[in-house]
Amino acid sequence: MIALCMGLALASTEADIPQAADLPAAVDSDEESAGTRHANLGHRIQADGLGAAVGLAEEWVAGGDGGILASRVTARGAIAGRYLLSASLPFATYRVPTGRTTGLGNLRLDGYRRIQRGDVVHLIGAQVHLPLGRSYTWTNDARSIWPGGGVSAVYQGRRVGEAFDLLFRGALGLYGTGGFAPYPDTYLQGSVAAGIDADLDEQFGITAETALTFWDTSPWEGSAWLRVDPRAVEGLRARMGVLLPFGTWMGLSPSDKPAGVREITATLDISLAL
Amino acid sequence: MRALPMLLALAACTDEPSFEASFITPADGQTNVAPFQILRVHGNAAKIPDDFPLPDLVEVLDLDRGGRVQGSVSSSDGQIRFTPDQAWLRGEYLWTVRQPLDDARMPEFDIDPAMLGSASFSTLDQLRVIHAAWSPSGSLCVLLSRPPRQQGIEERLRVTVDGEPVPLRGIEILTPVELGQDALDAGDNGIGGVCMELSIGGRPERARFYIDDDSWLRDLEVLEPLDMVADVRRGS
Numbered sequence: 001m002i003a004l005c006m007g008l009a010l011a012s013t014e015a016d017i018p019q020a021a022d023l024p025a026a027v028d029s030d031e032e033s034a035g036t037r038h039a040n041l042g043h044r045i046q047a048d049g050l051g052a053a054v055g056l057a058e059e060w061v062a063g064g065d066g067g068i069l070a071s072r073v074t075a076r077g078a079i080a081g082r083y084l085l086s087a088s089l090p091f092a093t094y095r096v097p098t099g100r101t102t103g104l105g106n107l108r109l110d111g112y113r114r115i116q117r118g119d120v121v122h123l124i125g126a127q128v129h130l131p132l133g134r135s136y137t138w139t140n141d142a143r144s145i146w147p148g149g150g151v152s153a154v155y156q157g158r159r160v161g162e163a164f165d166l167l168f169r170g171a172l173g174l175y176g177t178g179g180f181a182p183y184p185d186t187y188l189q190g191s192v193a194a195g196i197d198a199d200l201d202e203q204f205g206i207t208a209e210t211a212l213t214f215w216d217t218s219p220w221e222g223s224a225w226l227r228v229d230p231r232a233v234e235g236l237r238a239r240m241g242v243l244l245p246f247g248t249w250m251g252l253s254p255s256d257k258p259a260g261v262r263e264i265t266a267t268l269d270i271s272l273a274l
Numbered sequence: 275m276r277a278l279p280m281l282l283a284l285a286a287c288t289d290e291p292s293f294e295a296s297f298i299t300p301a302d303g304q305t306n307v308a309p310f311q312i313l314r315v316h317g318n319a320a321k322i323p324d325d326f327p328l329p330d331l332v333e334v335l336d337l338d339r340g341g342r343v344q345g346s347v348s349s350s351d352g353q354i355r356f357t358p359d360q361a362w363l364r365g366e367y368l369w370t371v372r373q374p375l376d377d378a379r380m381p382e383f384d385i386d387p388a389m390l391g392s393a394s395f396s397t398l399d400q401l402r403v404i405h406a407a408w409s410p411s412g413s414l415c416v417l418l419s420r421p422p423r424q425q426g427i428e429e430r431l432r433v434t435v436d437g438e439p440v441p442l443r444g445i446e447i448l449t450p451v452e453l454g455q456d457a458l459d460a461g462d463n464g465i466g467g468v469c470m471e472l473s474i475g476g477r478p479e480r481a482r483f484y485i486d487d488d489s490w491l492r493d494l495e496v497l498e499p500l501d502m503v504a505d506v507r508r509g510s
Binding site: 061064065067068094095097098134136138178179180181255 | 374
């Protein structure tokens, strides 16, 4: 709710905010914060850079309570230097009682107004999930794969720094599902996430994030990525990372599983900035 | 427990799943089960997507020939059903409803704990005593493995207390309504029941029941007939 209020407040003062074209080159999004230019950034926090990108991300939940591989194709772009749009569709292979199966997840559509004010980039907008498949499983975001749909109001901010960027995201949404346990028929989801993004050198960088979310299958998590932008291929980025579902390990997941470390999530993604 | 007949009727007469009560058909110990009768766990069963593959929720064993009976398990409308691939053969069967162990990150099969466990049934035509208790009104009531025929039950049923035969008076056959099974699935013959007076003073705590050459020793609690039915149907 706080994030939503912040977003609304920022939107109301939009007329007073200098636009990207008015800002000095030091905060031009094509020049700084290389971590935000591609298709993916954090687990909850999304890339806010101008420009178009496509990406493929793999999320592998390994362990006794896992066995899920979710692939996600993402395409994003900007309109008029101030509106960011993205579409993302996951495809999962997962366990069922009779073995393994595959299926589509929920289409995710994002639309944001991008407002750049000094060294802070704000995103205000909405994220919509539309059910396309019947894949009854989940990774680390309740809305991603399990059939369901809904919409969230989102505020996201990034403060650009010399050594690293500070990231923040808040969202509040309402979602509906088929009501099959452990999912409720409908649920409100509030989420806050914070992170950092830093370039280590011209080729390498890191992103780290932690997020609290309720209601969610991963109430608290920490995640980190190491990235490389190979000089040989302009615009290409490869990342590998890990997500630690602390909340699930503590037994805070809405599933009926007791506390314990039974899964870990490895991530891998490639992206091409166009 | 008095709500059981109403809920049985609701489950059979409407398309709405009844999640307020649970029970199994056939009842534990039921005989004369029809060759193609489906085994059902009614109400408060797992609410799961229709097309989601089910784990081994139900296992059926052929006690006469040995081995597991092949069939399909399905779940919808608040029921879990086991449909045998082939007709039941003549003999005794044991079926078990169990909570699946492996439901990691998939729909959870939260079956009413009262439904879990094993129950027997038979395709033989035998008449057996499957439950007995005192009714609060002072009658001795007996649940039978199938509906008895009016003629014959008075001659076939005998009761002894402490080894002494007890004369029976006023044997009354319980109606399907009184047994809460006036709306069973087609082809399910259900169970039977009789209540009677004993020509002795007091309420013995235990009695032995005879039908033809078979006998059953039963401890006698005080229960309404419908509570007895709930016991053999795992009603909750």
